[in-house]
Amino acid sequence: MLLDYFKAKGLLDRYGIDSVESRYVKSASDAVKFANGKPIVMKLLSEKQLHKSKAGLVRLGLSDSAEIKDAYDELERKGRSLKPYNIIAQQTAPNGIEAIVGGREDPQFGKLVLIGLGGIYVEAFKDFALRTCPITEYDAAEMISQLKSRDIMTHNGKSAKMLADLLIKVSKLLNDNPSIQELDLNPVIITEKGYEIVDIRVLE
Amino acid sequence: MTDLTPILKPKSVVIIGASRTPGKVGHIILQNYLNEGYDGKIYLVNKNAEEILGIKSYKRVTDIKGGIDLAVIAIPAEGVPMVLEDCGKTKVKSAIVVSGGFAEVGNVDLQNQIVEIAKRYKIAMIGPNCLGVVDPRSRVNTLFLPSYKLSKPQVGGVSFVAQSGAVGSTVLDLIAGEGFGLSKFISYGNAEDLDEVDILEYLMNDPETKVIIMYIEGIKRGKEFIKLARKITKVKPVVVLKAGRTEAGSNAAHSHTAALAGSYEANEAVFQQFGFTIANDLSELLYYAKIFESEGAPKGNRIAIVTNGGGAGVLTTDAIASSRFIKLGEFSASTNSALQKTMPTLVNIRNPLDLAGDADDKRYGDALAALSSDPQIDMIIVIILFQTPGADSRLASEVVGLKENTDKPMIAISIGAEYTEMHKIMMERSGLPVYDSPRAAALALEALFRYYSYRNHKG
Structure with missing residues (x-):
């Protein structure tokens, strides 16, 4: 069974392993608030799909509220066949x-x-x-x-x-x-x- | 720890299923015992014979008075439980069940039955479905292969553990054609009682075994294997050839990690982690057996090449360059000046050192003497192409003599047909490992360096 993302993140924390700042978002405005003007990433997490990028469940470089809303709506639509799912917003990581x-x-x-x-x-x-x-x-x-x-x-x-x-x-x-x-x-x-x-x- | 001594050094043996008919398994096993000159007591069990090849035959094991160390069982599978039970009652210490027809063909119940009997009577059992063992020192040979079909290896320090009998006997035959010798051969088949962990543990403590080579299809007890793996490579080198690389990975994996790292990779990880030398095919198994049997720890990874053929020197340089663990060394100033004095002007003083096509025993001798004491060189490859005019038996014995006087690992490369082959055997039996390709030589020295680096790190 897939462990909840934030339980997993908490487990890493306890071993001194940091991970990128993230939050589950329940709406586009939730995500806009989290972004606070900085570019974010949004992903759909579901046990039913391991290959997120290939399945188009990752949206990168979302800055303004229109982009974020568009991404949120798209992920929500794709999520209908992948329930149960969560949409997660994350700060954009540096390149490397x-x-x-x-x-x-x-x-x-x-x-x-x-x-x-x-x-x-x-x-x-x-x-x-x-x-x-x-x-x-x-x-x-x-x-x-x-x-x-x-x-x-x-x-x-x-x-x-x-x-x-x-x-x-x-x-x-x-x-x-x-x-x-x-x-x-x-x-x-x-x-x-x-x-x-x-x-x-x-x-x- | 299970003591394999009754199996490998039995004072007495009973061959159950000994046969009067030449060509039958039970006949060949007996004949091999007689041919090898085994000097322990031989008992035979065959319910229809009074005597076979001049040796009295008993109806049942229970009729035999006197202790028995080893029972070699070569009768149809369905009869095995009964005779094993007899062995137990007679306090036979160990058994090799040569017979097939157990779990490998789906007869799991029959196999469980004999395992239960062996455990109940504390009989150390190898097999079923195996070739058994060879120990040239105790002249024990339970192989049911006609001796004229299989060359006999010399006595030496390599112990060979094989799950598959067919691979086992093939490699045994190949070992006989090499210059190194055999300590033990153990083919353990279905591994129902004694498995690789028991066998490796015994060989780890066996003073006659200098290096262990193994062919393995699957490890039975992973955690125990790891425990042993931590210890064994600190004591002696272990070379492993694992079959089953193409085994389908975990298709049902939910993570990338599980998709990448299946069971073959897990085995390989254990071997890498605990300093095993991994052979990728049967040839490599022999390359590594040869180097470890003959050579000790190098001080470092810098190699010198001496050759009487420029091209062969370049090919060997290339083979070394393709390894990220070993490299060509640079000659020290004192080596350079020594070589300048002794080499003719046509010889370029650099590594690889090309002594030219007319090099003889004297020129090789001078070059190797200088390199043997060079502090910037850790290992030496001597290429001798015997097709050239100066390369003959005098040269071979000169190189062998110098090899005895250096503490650096030294190997030879000789490539060619009959004349070369003759010298190869001569040099190898005198303690100089000979390889027939630059790649084989580079792999061998890389393995030697890597193994001893591991041992240095792990103490």
Whole structure:
């Protein structure tokens, strides 16, 4: 079962993992208020559709109230066949390389943690590294250096360290919470300053 | 921990289903025991025979007086529960069930029945549906393959664990054609009682085993495997070939993570995490067995190439360049000046060091002596193309001699037909691993470096 977005976000918070500021919106004016003049993103969240971008359930760069209203109406229309659903508004994340960090429960080996090239490239390149939980600092560093995309994903030693820390935190979270079956943080946008987690998906 | 000693070093063995008819499984197994010169006590069970190949045959195991370490069971599946029960009553310590016809063809109940019997009597059981074991030191060979069809490996330090009997015997045959030797071969089939965890644990503590190579289709007890995996690679190298790469991923996945990382990837993750060397095919399994059996830890990842063929040197340089773990080293100043003194002017002093087509034992000797003491070089590849005039048995023995005197890992590449093959075997049996391609050599040194780096990190 898909865990509610904000429950999942709260779980990440408890492990010191920040994610982009978000709110469920019940109307277009709700979303306009949340935007407060800054560009936002709106998405439709439903257990019935994993591939949000492909299914046209993500609208980016919405600034004025007309754009926001148009996006809200469209998502609401598309949501009719995807009930139950929520529409979420999020602050726009900075541009950067998109990574995926995730995990799942394996019937053989228990919890696994993953990092890979994320966003729309996940399935095209299948460039990822996987380990069993819990992982050590050495394991996290090895995972990152194993990726073909390691050089574009890490701008410098600092961002490699930061990603390794994130992996260790996620591994701990997975290990501590036996009910989690699958977890996707995708995309995790990596910038020169840090990273921004834009989407969270936890299945119990 | 299950003790496999009664299986691998039995003092006495009973062959159940021993046969008078040449070509039958129960006949071949007995013949192999006799051919290998097994010096323990051999008992036979066959309800219709008095004597087979001069050895008395009993009607039932329970008729045999005297302790039995190992029962080799080669009778039709439906008869196995009864004889296993007999083995239990007679306090037989271990059993290899060669017979097929169990879970692999859907007879799960029959399989459960024999597992229950083995557990009840504490019989350590390998199989069913397997080839069993070979231990050249104890001259135990339970394979039902005619010995003229399968070359016999030398005695050595490589233990080979195979879930599949057919892959197992093929690789065993290939090992016989290589210069390294076998410690144990264990084909464990359906793995109903003893599985890979038990077998690996035994081999980890086996002083005769220097390196473990395995062919595996599935891991039975994942958590226990991880526990063992943490320990075993700190003790000795383990090379693994896992079948089932194309296994369909999780189609029902609700997340990208589950869609990407299926069960094959999970196995691979465990191997990567705990310092196993992953072989992608049977050839790689042998490349890695050879390097680990012969070579110890390198100090670093810098390689020197010495060659009597320019092209082969370039190809080997390319093979190394395609690895992100190993690289060509730069000769130290003292190596450069030593080489300047000993090499003729047509030799360019640089890495790869091309000694030219007329290089002989003297020139190789001088070059390798200089490189052996170079602090900027960690591993050495010697390419010897035996088609050239100066390359002969003297050169081969010169290189082997220098290899004995260096603590750096050193391997050779020789590519060619009969004349080369003869020298390859000679050099390998003297302790110099020989590869037949630049790619194989680069893979081997990369694996060696990566394994010992892992061990350094994990202590």
